[in-house]
Each structure stands twice: as structure tokens, then as C-alpha cells.
Amino acid sequence: MDIMIDSFKGLGGVFKGYKESKAARRRVEDWLEEQILETRKGNIHPPEGTALYEFAHWEDYLGNPMDSRNCAIDLMNTFRxxxxxxxxxxxxxxxxxxxxxxxxxxxxxxxxxxxxxxxxxxxxxxxxxxxxxxxxxxxxxxxxxxxxxxxxxxxxxxxxxxxxxxxxxxxxxxxxxxxxxxxxxxxxxxxxxxxxxxxxxxxxxxxxxxxxxxxxxxxxxxxxxxxxxxxxxxxxxxxxxxxxxxxxxxxxxxxxx
Ligand code: HEM
Missing domain, CATH: 1.10.630.10 (Cytochrome P450)
Structure with a gap:
């Protein structure tokens, strides 16, 4: 997680380390997206009220769930x-x-x-x-x-x-x-x-x-x-x-x- 903080190296996109930060961020997003999909399928059961439960079950005003990738990104924004x-x-x-x-x-x-x-x-x-x-x-x-x-x-x-x-x-x-x-x-x-x-x-x-x-x-x-x-x-x-x-x-x- 700490390596992601180094994405400030990306200010301007020219600094060494930016690519590693981006890759680290993608890995965590992949893992969180998997948790969201597994929660929606009922394969894992985070308790109600936890961030994972609430993000996975959130619906818009038409009753659609949030796109799983955006959901993973927003979930990560709560602690990153x-x-x-x-x-x-x-x-x-x-x-x-x-x-x-x-x-x-x-x-x-x-x-x-x-x-x-x-x-x-x-x-x-x-x-x-x-x-x-x-x-x-x-x-x-x-x-x-x-x-x-x-x-x-x-x-x-x-x-x-x-x-x-x-x-x-x-x-x-x-x-x-x-x-x-x-x-x-x-x-x-x-x-x-x-x-x-x-x-x-x-x-x-x-x-x-x-x-x-x-x-x-x-x-x-x-x-x-x-x-x-x-x-x-x-x-x-x-x-x-x-x-x-x-x-x-x-x-x-x-x-x-
Ligand atoms: C060491 C701690 C932190 C540092 C050094 C830091 C630094 C920054 C910087 C430099 C910006 C951009 C400001 C700009 O564009 O002018 C920013 C934006 C932001 N930060 Fe932090 N931040 C820290 C912690 C946090 C925490 C704990 C949260 C939320 C819980 C947070 C949420 C945000 C959000 C949502 C923005 C975007 C604001 C906007 O675009 O309107 N940051 N932060």
C-alpha cells in the first residue's frame, strides 16, 4: 500500500517509481473488485455495515449496482x-x-x-x-x-x-x-x-x-x-x-x- 503513496512521483509523469506505484494500485484494485464480485455472488459474507458490504450492495436510484471497477476504486478511497x-x-x-x-x-x-x-x-x-x-x-x-x-x-x-x-x-x-x-x-x-x-x-x-x-x-x-x-x-x-x-x-x- 505504501508504494502507492509514491505515485506523487508521477507529478508530471516523468519520475522513476511512478510505474511501480500504478502497478501496485492496479493489483489492489483487482483484489478489491474480486471481493466485491464474490460478495455479490454470495460466496463471501462481510457483515452488514462494513465498507465491503455497503459498497458491494449499493444501488443507484434505478436499482442498478455500481460498476464493479468503480466500486473497487471507491472502496479503496476509504482507506488509501x-x-x-x-x-x-x-x-x-x-x-x-x-x-x-x-x-x-x-x-x-x-x-x-x-x-x-x-x-x-x-x-x-x-x-x-x-x-x-x-x-x-x-x-x-x-x-x-x-x-x-x-x-x-x-x-x-x-x-x-x-x-x-x-x-x-x-x-x-x-x-x-x-x-x-x-x-x-x-x-x-x-x-x-x-x-x-x-x-x-x-x-x-x-x-x-x-x-x-x-x-x-x-x-x-x-x-x-x-x-x-x-x-x-x-x-x-x-x-x-x-x-x-x-x-x-x-x-x-x-x-x-
Ligand atoms: C498524509 C496525508 C495526506 C496528504 C499529504 C494529502 C495530500 C493531498 C493533496 C496534495 C491533494 C491535492 C490538492 C490539490 O490538488 O490542490 C489532496 C487531495 C485530496 N485528498 Fe488528500 N492528502 C492526505 C490525506 C488524505 C486523507 C486522509 C483523505 C481522506 C480520508 C484525503 C482525501 C483527499 C481528496 C478527496 C482529495 C481531492 C480533493 C479535490 O480534488 O477536491 N486525503 N490530498
């Missing part, structure tokens, strides 16, 4: 993007490892996990840029961009721009204490408006999952971080922690209250 969040989690654990004070603050300050998660999404390079095409002629800062012209927004650069962020290369969750919520500066999952533009529909849930996961790692478990390659390569698309962030000797924290 959630798995992408593991990359932010690895960045979050790296940030906690490099800045140990943040672990203590997550434990003791009520809103800190939120600020920490936002700073992880700002600071680390996941989606480096996003491509688009001008729909109409655009005048931008004295330059005319003709309709049809290809454009790329520098996502990582915008989140490390000194005119938008004070000391952008410092990891400092506190900056989100007085952030005004602008739709144009914190753009790790696209910019603009959720309703009228393409901004990621899963951004809220990403932040919530990040917050809860970071609280879990700060409060509920202790672990060791063995020797590994924690490099974050800015040339990689999408970005990731080289070793994936391996932990060992994980122990549950016993609450003695």
Missing part, C-alpha cells in the same frame, strides 16, 4: 489516503526524537499536540510541489500566464518562505499559537478553499489522527530508537524518513493513578 498519514507520523516521531522537550509539552500542555502536528506538516517535505494548468489568462505580479500554461506551486518552498514564516527552518510548534488560519500559507495538502478549490478533503482528519497518534507515542508508550538512517532527503518525491523510523523495546506506560 489514511495510510499516507504514516509518513507524517514518521516525521512526527523524528521531530520528537530531535526535540525531546516537545514530548514533555505534548504530555503536559492541552493544545500542544495540535500545534506540534501542524508544525510537522509545515516543516517536513512530504508533497514538494503540485502541478496545475492555467484555465484562463492570469496576471500574476506583473507576469501574464496564458491559458493552458503548465504551473507548479512550490509547496515546500512556501512553507519555508521567510516572508510568510518567522525563522522557517526552525522546528517551533509554538508558532501556531497565534496563526490566523490562512488558506494560503500552511499548504502541505494543497491550498485555497475546501469547498471551491482542490484542497485535500482529508486534511481535518489527517490533523486529528496526527494529534492522537503523537499523544499516544508521547504518553502511552516508551521505546528505544536504534541506530538507523534518519536522513530526510529533500530530493525525494514524496519526502520520507530514510529508515522509516524504526522503534524497538516498546513498553506500555502503566498508569498508577
Amino acid at each position: 489516503p489514511l495510510i499516507a498519514i504514516n509518513r507524517f507520523v514518521a516525521f512526527g516521531l523524528l521531530a520528537m526524537h530531535d526535540n525531546p522537550i516537545t514530548r514533555e509539552k505534548i504530555k503536559s500542555e492541552p493544545d500542544y499536540a495540535y500545534k506540534f502536528s501542524q508544525e510537522v506538516r509545515r516543516f517536513y517535505p512530504f508533497v514538494p510541489f503540485l502541478p496545475g494548468k492555467a484555465k484562463v489568462d492570469i496576471d500574476f505580479q506583473g507576469v501574464t500566464i496564458p491559458a493552458g500554461h503548465g504551473l507548479a506551486i512550490d509547496v515546500y518552498g512556501s512553507m519555508h518562505d521567510e516572508t510568510l514564516w518567522e525563522n522557517p527552518n526552525e522546528f517551533r510548534p509554538e508558532r501556531f499559537e497565534d496563526w490566523d488560519g490562512s488558506p494560503f500559507d500552511l499548504i502541505p495538502q494543497g491550498g485555497g478553499d475546501y469547498w471551491t478549490n482542490h484542497r485535500c478533503a482529508g486534511e481535518w482528519i489527517t490533523v486529528i489522527i496526527m494529534e492522537e497518534t503523537m499523544k499516544y507515542f508521547a504518553e502511552k508508550v516508551t521505546y528505544d530508537v536504534p541506530e538507523q538512517d534518519l536522513t530526510v532527503d529533500l530530493n525525494s518525491i514524496p519526502g520520507y524518513v530514510k529508515s522509516g523510523f524504526i522503534i524497538k523495546n516498546v513498553q506500555e506506560v502503566v498508569d498508577r493513578k
